[in-house]
Amino acid sequence: MIEGEWHRTRLTKIPAPGQVITMLCGATGTAVFELSDERRRREIHRQCERCDVIYRRERGIPLRQDRIGHT
Template sequence: MSAVIYIDFETIHPVIGGEWHRTRLTGIPEPGQGITMLCGATASAAFLPSSQRRDHGTPTACPRCDAIYRREHGIPQQHTRQGHQ
């Protein structure tokens, strides 16, 4: 019998240099495989336990990936949301 592990690709946020990004994954990349972020940044896939995510500080969102993701999903941009004008 198999233990099925379901992966939500929308929740995978690769971290490059302290910034988390968004990407369009259709499968789990192999370690070392190149991946391209929405903002155009590229990096090789590497995997660590989520417990180590903040070992080098708290990652921040890539503003370009965030803007692209919001535009594609009809979510208002940060600066146009109520209270942020």
């Protein structure tokens, strides 16, 4: 989470607290570990659209906007 936005990463191991990590979209943040219940009490999570597009393209998953209205 960076400023209320959930991001995706390419981690190969669990980062150490305080370690700087780079997200798929290029944003960077410091690793902090909290219980998800604690985070949810403070803010509503949003997904980073740029990370989602990169993740889906890498895996051949249709983009969200391409699936809306399709069955």
